[in-house]
Amino acid sequence: MIGNFRRLRLQRWISFSLALAFGLLMIAPFALMVSTAFKPHAYVLEIPPQLIPEAPTLDNFVRAWGSGDFARYFVNSVVVTVSSTAISVALSAMLGFAFARYRFPGSRVLFAVLLFTMMVPGMLLLIPQFMLARDLGLLNSLWGLIVVYAVMNLGLNTFLLRGFYSAMPQALFDSAAVDGAGPWRAFRSIALPLSKPGLATVTIFSWLAAWDEFTWAITILADRELYTLPIGIRMLQRAQSTEWGLVFAASLIALAPVLVLFIALQRQFVSGAFVGATKG
Amino acid sequence: MLNLGRRPHPTTTGVVLVEPWSSRLRRLLPIYGLLLPGMLLFAAWALFPIIQSFVMSFTDWKLRGETSFVGLDNYVRALNDPLFWRALTATVGYTLVTVAGQMVLGLGAALLLNEKIHGRSVFRLIYYLPVITSWVIVSLIFVWLYNGQTGVLNWLLNDVLGIIDKNVAWLAEPATALWAIAILGIWKGIGWTMVVYLAGLQGVPHELHEAAAIDGASTWQRFRNVTVPFLRTTTTFLLIVLTIGGFSAFISIFVMSTAAVGTLGGPLNSTEVVLTYTWKQAFQEIDLAYGAALSFMVAAAVAAISIVEFRFARQQERT
Numbered sequence: 001m002i003g004n005f006r007r008l009r010l011q012r013w014i015s016f017s018l019a020l021a022f023g024l025l026m027i028a029p030f031a032l033m034v035s036t037a038f039k040p041h042a043y044v045l046e047i048p049p050q051l052i053p054e055a056p057t058l059d060n061f062v063r064a065w066g067s068g069d070f071a072r073y074f075v076n077s078v079v080v081t082v083s084s085t086a087i088s089v090a091l092s093a094m095l096g097f098a099f100a101r102y103r104f105p106g107s108r109v110l111f112a113v114l115l116f117t118m119m120v121p122g123m124l125l126l127i128p129q130f131m132l133a134r135d136l137g138l139l140n141s142l143w144g145l146i147v148v149y150a151v152m153n154l155g156l157n158t159f160l161l162r163g164f165y166s167a168m169p170q171a172l173f174d175s176a177a178v179d180g181a182g183p184w185r186a187f188r189s190i191a192l193p194l195s196k197p198g199l200a201t202v203t204i205f206s207w208l209a210a211w212d213e214f215t216w217a218i219t220i221l222a223d224r225e226l227y228t229l230p231i232g233i234r235m236l237q238r239a240q241s242t243e244w245g246l247v248f249a250a251s252l253i254a255l256a257p258v259l260v261l262f263i264a265l266q267r268q269f270v271s272g273a274f275v276g277a278t279k280g
Numbered sequence: 281m282l283n284l285g286r287r288p289h290p291t292t293t294g295v296v297l298v299e300p301w302s303s304r305l306r307r308l309l310p311i312y313g314l315l316l317p318g319m320l321l322f323a324a325w326a327l328f329p330i331i332q333s334f335v336m337s338f339t340d341w342k343l344r345g346e347t348s349f350v351g352l353d354n355y356v357r358a359l360n361d362p363l364f365w366r367a368l369t370a371t372v373g374y375t376l377v378t379v380a381g382q383m384v385l386g387l388g389a390a391l392l393l394n395e396k397i398h399g400r401s402v403f404r405l406i407y408y409l410p411v412i413t414s415w416v417i418v419s420l421i422f423v424w425l426y427n428g429q430t431g432v433l434n435w436l437l438n439d440v441l442g443i444i445d446k447n448v449a450w451l452a453e454p455a456t457a458l459w460a461i462a463i464l465g466i467w468k469g470i471g472w473t474m475v476v477y478l479a480g481l482q483g484v485p486h487e488l489h490e491a492a493a494i495d496g497a498s499t500w501q502r503f504r505n506v507t508v509p510f511l512r513t514t515t516t517f518l519l520i521v522l523t524i525g526g527f528s529a530f531i532s533i534f535v536m537s538t539a540a541v542g543t544l545g546g547p548l549n550s551t552e553v554v555l556t557y558t559w560k561q562a563f564q565e566i567d568l569a570y571g572a573a574l575s576f577m578v579a580a581a582v583a584a585i586s587i588v589e590f591r592f593a594r595q596q597e598r599t
């Protein structure tokens with residue numbers, strides 16, 4: 001018995017050591033990025049690499065934020081992300097609710113079609129969406145980003161919220177039905193307030209996708225004033241002689257809201273994980 | 281919720297009830313009202329584009345001038361296009377490496393974190409961090425790590441461990457560029473795979489492990505005979521999703537190959553994958569019809585592989 005207990009503790013210590021070693025390997029790139037963000041330009045590519053900067057400075061952050069363009073990229077990203085997320089979540093909540101709690105002609109077909117497009121690889125949509133944006137004069141515009149970002153996760157969000165609304169007990173809606181409430185009332189007064197966790201998951205998911213989106217943005221945006229954060233950060237790297245401190249400081253600024261949300265709402269992030277993360 | 285449907289319903293008194301179309305309309309209208317905005321957006325920006333792309337793939341769409349129907353020409357051209365096959369081969373290689381790496385390391389991490397060790401939740405956070413970081417940012421971190429003259433990896437392998445004898449420009453050498461990007465792909469995905477496996481491991485009955493341990497089974501035997509069978513569904517799910525992810529690789533390739541050598545294909549086109557090639561054809565060569573055809577071929581390839589994987593997994597389950 002005692003032997004078993006000791007063996008278990010030994011096994012736990014081995015597991016801990018392995019997890020620690022692996023954890024250090026996983027976090028090393030991040031640690032180095034943070035460390036480099038605080039280094040003056042001369043030290044960004046030094047060997048051997050110093051984890052703790054010899055001459056730490058906030059200069060990179062000040063310059064990243066202060067350079068007129070970067071603040072603008074931040075604002076663009078915020079505008080596009082907030083708008084597209086709001087639209088996507090609102091619409092998918094309505095769709096999910098209708099699919100979940102009502103039967104109507106075509107419900108199965110429509111839902112199947114919606115799901116089908118969810119599984120389509122991104123580039124398949126990108127090309128015709130480009131043509132549509134061109135025809136509607138939405139190329140090189142923030143609206144062009146907003147519309148596509150809103151549609152981007154619509155299928156996924158609807159699928160998730162439908163599951164959520166399906167699980168609600170009918171009893172909740174029966175009393176409202178007796179009062180003569182229609183679908184809209186049921187949606188607004190009963191379903192919506194009770195679905196906050198589901199809405200939170202879907203919101204975070206859409207927010208993250210829009211905040212980090214790069215491919216569509218770089219395809220349709222030509223004017224520098226319209227660039228979003230991902231494009232802006234990459235541009236810093238493309239400069240003649242890359243100022244890595246600046247690049248990483250800018251990256252950290254872009255990463256900050258994501259990290260804050262992640263630490264605050266871990267469960268939502270991880271539960272959304274199951275149905276995402278195939279984009280590369 | 282009353283749903284009388286179209287067909288008349290017989291009742292005990294013999295009177296037949298049919299929902300009049302006016303009340304049916306009144307009932308359905310608000311439901312369709314809920315559906316309309318979302319379905320409109322979806323129809324306009326997802327459904328219609330897919331159909332239009334499909335049609336366009338059979339034409340020779342030109343920016344200016346006449347677009348004419350060319351039948352299967354674009355598809356035949358793709359099948360005879362050596363650059364497309366090269367990209368496909370590279371993509372398959374990239375996918376194999378990233379799927380294997382993510383699954384093995386993700387499972388390993390899940391097994392470690394499934395036990396009650398100190399700081400378990402901190403480790404989970406750390407492993408998951410790459411998953412929630414944007415592709416652009418992690419790609420830039422790795423461009424910096426892979427720096428050919430003074431990068432950390434070169435320092436580690438050359439100066440510290442002495443595994444190599446001179447610095448390598450990892451992203452600029454045709455032999456290493458794609459695999460260097462694949463390592464990023466693995467690193468970024470381990471946390472997600474781990475989370476999925478952790479959930480799957482909750483479905484393994486603890487009593488079976490204990491019983492096997494009492495019977496004297498070793499850790500490896502317990503893993504193979506108790507854990508693995510219960511992880512079959514999870515593994516199949518991961519296999520399919522990670523394969524789709526591998527074929528969808530774009531941003532990391534885009535950012536890292538242009539960072540290293542300026543061109544999208546990387547050194548000697550060694551990092552050209554199907555999506556970068558498609559994007560190039562559509563938006564650099566402005567050959568949208570060919571791009572459309574290529575994108576459908578890629579979609580078909582992904583679908584085919586997913587089905588094969590699914591069938592293979594089903595077969596494994598029966599043995």
